[in-house]
Amino acid sequence: MRKGSCCMFMSGVVGAVLLIMGIGLFVSGLFQTLIHNKLKGEITLTEGSKIFASWKNPPPPVYIQFFFFNLTNPEEFLKGEAKPRLTEMGPYTFRQYRPKRNVTFVDNGKKVSAYTVKSFVFLPEKSVGDLKVDMVTTVNIPAVAVMNRLKGMGFWVSSGVSMYMGSIGTTLFMTHTVEEMLWGFKDPLLTRLKTIKPDTDEYFGIMRNKNGSDDGEFVYHTGKQNYLDFGRIYTWKGEKMLSIWKTNQSNMINGSDGSGFHPFLSKEERLNVFTPDLCRSIHMRFEKEVEVKGIPAYRFTPNEECREVFVLEVACTFYSSMEEAFMTKVVKYQPLLNTLSEMGAPVVVSFPHFHLGAEKYAKAIDGISPVHKLHQTFLDLNPTLGVPVRAMKRAQINIHLERVTGFLLTRNLNGTIFPILFLNESVVIDDASAARIQKLLLIVTLVSHFPLVLGALGIILLLVCIILVIRFYQNKPSAKKDTSYAPVSAKADDQDEKNGTYIGMTPVDKS
Numbered sequence: 439m440r441k442g443s444c445c446m447f448m449s450g451v452v453g454a455v456l457l458i459m460g461i462g463l464f465v466s467g468l469f470q471t472l473i474h475n476k477l478k479g480e481i482t483l484t485e486g487s488k489i490f491a492s493w494k495n496p497p498p499p500v501y502i503q504f505f506f507f508n509l510t511n512p513e514e515f516l517k518g519e520a521k522p523r524l525t526e527m528g529p530y531t532f533r534q535y536r537p538k539r540n541v542t543f544v545d546n547g548k549k550v551s552a553y554t555v556k557s558f559v560f561l562p563e564k565s566v567g568d569l570k571v572d573m574v575t576t577v578n579i580p581a582v583a584v585m586n587r588l589k590g591m592g593f594w595v596s597s598g599v600s601m602y603m604g605s606i607g608t609t610l611f612m613t614h615t616v617e618e619m620l621w622g623f624k625d626p627l628l629t630r631l632k633t634i635k636p637d638t639d640e641y642f643g644i645m646r647n648k649n650g651s652d653d654g655e656f657v658y659h660t661g662k663q664n665y666l667d668f669g670r671i672y673t674w675k676g677e678k679m680l681s682i683w684k685t686n687q688s689n690m691i692n693g694s695d696g697s698g699f700h701p702f703l704s705k706e707e708r709l710n711v712f713t714p715d716l717c718r719s720i721h722m723r724f725e726k727e728v729e730v731k732g733i734p735a736y737r738f739t740p741n742e743e744c745r746e747v748f749v750l751e752v753a754c755t756f757y758s759s760m761e762e763a764f765m766t767k768v769v770k771y772q773p774l775l776n777t778l779s780e781m782g783a784p785v786v787v788s789f790p791h792f793h794l795g796a797e798k799y800a801k802a803i804d805g806i807s808p809v810h811k812l813h814q815t816f817l818d819l820n821p822t823l824g825v826p827v828r829a830m831k832r833a834q835i836n837i838h839l840e841r842v843t844g845f846l847l848t849r850n851l852n853g854t855i856f857p858i859l860f861l862n863e864s865v866v867i868d869d870a871s872a873a874r875i876q877k878l879l880l881i882v883t884l885v886s887h888f889p890l891v892l893g894a895l896g897i898i899l900l901l902v903c904i905i906l907v908i909r910f911y912q913n914k915p916s917a918k919k920d921t922s923y924a925p926v927s928a929k930a931d932d933q934d935e936k937n938g939t940y941i942g943m944t945p946v947d948k949s
Contacts, residue, residue, distance in 0.1 A: 452896075454896065458896070472885070473882055473885045474702065477701050477702075477822075477823070477882065478661075478665040478701065481661065481665065481668060481700075481701050481823065481824065482660050482661045482662050482665075482668060483550050483658060483659075483660040483661060483662075483668065483669065484543075484547060484660055484662055485543075488878075489698070489825075492871070493538070493697065493698060494537065494538045494541060494552075495537045495538070496536060496537075496697070496865075497868055497870070497871055498865050498866060498867050498868045498871060499533055499865070499868070500533070500534040500535075500536055500863065500864070500865045501531055501532065501533060501534065501561075501564070501863070501864050501865070502531070502532050502534050502558065502861055502862070502863045502864075503528060503529035503530065503531045503532075503861065503862040503863075503864070504528055504529065504530045504531075504532075504616075504620065504859055504860075504861050505526055505527065505528035505529055505530075505790075505859060505860050505861070505862070506526070506527040506528060506530075506574045506576070506616060506619065506858070506859045507524040507525070507526060507527070507574075507576065507805070507857045507858060507859060508524060508525045508526075508527050508574045508575055508576070509522055509523070509524060509575045509576055509611060510523045510524070510525060510575075511523045512575060512610075512611045516610060516611075516847065516850060517850060518850030518852075521802055521803055521804060521854075522803050522804065522854065522856065523803075523804040523805060524803060524804065524805035524806065524857065525805055526805065527566075527567065527572060527574060527616070528565075528566060528567075529564070529565060529566060529862070530560075530565045530566070530567065530569060530616055530620075531560075531561045531564035531565045532558040532559060532560050532561060533558070533559045533561055534556060534557070534558055534863070535555075535556070535557045535558075535559070536554050536555070536556055537554075537555060538552040538553065538554050538555075539552065539553045539554075539555050539652075540552060540553050540655075543660075544657065547660065547662060548659070548660060548662055548663055549657050549658060549659055549660060549672055550657070550658050550660055551655055551656065551657045551658075552655075552656060552658070553652040553653075553654070553655055553656075554652055554653060554656070554695075555650065555651070555652045556648065556649075556650070556651060556652065556653075557649055557650050558645075558648070558649050567616070569615065569616045569617035569620070570615055570617050571615065572615060572616045573613055573614065573615055573616075574613070574614065574615075574616055574619055575611055575612070575613045576611065576612065576619070576858055576859075577610065577611060577612075577837045577839065577856055577858060578608065578609060578610055578611055578612040579642065579783050579837060579858070580625045580627050580628050580642050580783075581603065581608050581609070581610060581612075581627060582610070582783050582784070582837055582839070583783035584599065584603070584627065584631070585599075585842045585845050585848065586783060586784055586842075588842075588844075589842060589843075592844075593843055593844045594844075595844070596842065596843055596844025596845060597844040597845075599844075599845075600844055600845045600846060600847070602630075603627060606626055606627065606630065607626070608626065608627050609847065610839075610847045610848070618643065619643065619644060619859075620643055620644055620645045621643045621645055621646060621649070622641040622642060622643030622646040623641065623642065623643065624640055624641055625640060625641065625642045628640040628641070628642060644835070644858075644859070653674075653714040654674060654675040654714070655673075655674070655675060655676065656671055656673070656674055656695065657671070657672040657673045657674075658670065658671060658672060658694075658695075659671075659672055661700065665700050665701060665702075666700050667700070668698065668699070668700040668701070668824065669694040669695070669697065669698040669699060669700070670693065670694055671691050671692075671693065671694060671695060671712055673691070674691050674712070674714070677691075678691065679691060680717060680718070682717060683718070688718060690719065691712050691719060692710035692712060692719040692721075693709060693710025693711050693712055693719055693721075694710075694711060694712070695711070695712060696711045696713075696817065696826070696829065696831070697826070698824060698825065698826070699819060699824035699826075700824050701822060701823050701824045702821065702822065702824070703736060703819060703821040703824055704821070705724040705736060706724070707724070708721050708722070708723060709721065709722045709723075709738050709817070710722075711817075713831075715787075715833070716787060716833075720740060721740070722738040722739055722740055722816075722817060723738060723739070723740075724736055724737070724738055725737045725738065725739045725816065728818055728828075730818055730827040730828045730866065730867065730872075731827070731866075731867060731869070731872040732872065732876055733820055733827050733867070733872060733875055733876060733879070734820065734821070735818040735819055735820050735821070735827050735828070736818070736819055736820075736821050737816050737817070737818050738816065738817045738819065739814060739815060739816040739817070740789075740794070740815055783837060784837060784838040785835060785836070785837060785838075786835075786836040786837070786838055786855055787833055787834065787835060787836070788833075788834045788836060788855075789808075789813055789814075789815065789832060789833065789834060790808070790812070790813035790832050790833070790834045790860035790862075791806050791807055791808040791809070791813050791834070791857075791860070792806065792808055792834070792855075793808040793809075793810065793813035793814065793832075794808075795808075799855050802854055802855070803854070803856075803857065806857065813832055813860075814830065814832070815830060815831050815832050815833075816829070816830055817829045820875065820879070822879060822882060823875065823878070823879075825867075825875065826865070826867075827866070827867040827872070827875075828864075828865070828866045828867065829863075829864065829865050830862060830863070830864050831862075831863040831864075832860060832861070832862045832863075833860060833861060834857055834858075834859070834860035834861075835857075835858045835859055835860070835861075836855045836856055836857050836858060837855075837856045837858060838853070838854075838855055838856075839851045839853070839854045839855075839856050840852070840853045840854075
């Protein structure tokens, strides 16, 4: 009995203490604060932190896919008899390596500078077709660049150049292999221009000189002083702001480069990502919750608000009246971003198949059909750590084709935004990194919910105490009235032998 009473007492006391402690710790948020502060100290761009090594040399493979648009009716389009008819070719997939080089801590370790060197390796097993064999017919970008440069120089100059271009066989469209379009080929028009202007590069390729190149020096906040600054860009190429746009807001270098964000993200946040390819920052909003390899994540994506990003906020400072007119006539209120190429071609960057764009751009061309799932740009981020677990960056390169005075080849053009190709840059966390993150998230969850565990143990012990009390009172013996027995006489024994066994009770005295 004493042992059972002791168990009841101990389970009741310990259970009550654990329950009170659990409730108190949960209300105070002590353990959650401790683990959050620990993570804020660990997720920094500092030597020895848990994330620094993977930031310098990202382990998950980055792939970049190229999809070309092949023009199947160039003659009809040039004559103005039909709108361009395109077929999509691809993907042509490359593995992209992006290690950071010349990593240097500055400002007493508050910031870190680095160059991200990009190299590409073709993956035939993940591609459709052969780079060296597949032919694509598309806009002759060098020719369009030359015509664009001569705009406003007078009819006779333009006509003379037009005749010269015709004499060497230059047309508005060209046909080359996918490999030549990407990595370069010797263009006859550029070769002629080189004799006049020696610094002209006679080779043209969309990705020419990109293999082994970098986007310039970035200086990042380490997040050591403020966890919200983790990975945020301080300067790019030594500048805090750009100077190519008309407004200060558009010239601002906001956010990170997309490789990492501060921990403890919320769904209400607006994430800014600076993209050197576009020379500007874009913003992304929460779309939905997803799961990648068992890791919970928030999906952030550009949405309809990107009309502000690509149009209303930005008006590029151009260097000719053509581009000014183009901004006013075409881009206004449309999510298209006009950028200056090094050659001077009127390049327009959009989402693939004009996703999120005005319907008129897609309807102006046969073979263009935007699909949200296939052409969306998004980031899947674990909200606790701010780590990207999956990302898709998709962009389309277009050329603005319009009539140019003096060039007969353009007489039937009407301002078409002509797609050249779109690319899909993707990354998904590898299995080893996913396993490490899952383990870390489990530890964070257990520590954060330790007060609940204490409270649950307290409730269990209290239930055990209640059960022991009930069983104790059920098994306690009750007092009963005693009955007197007396030995039977010898006569009775004889009678027992004759009539069977019976028990004789002593008669009670009635007096």
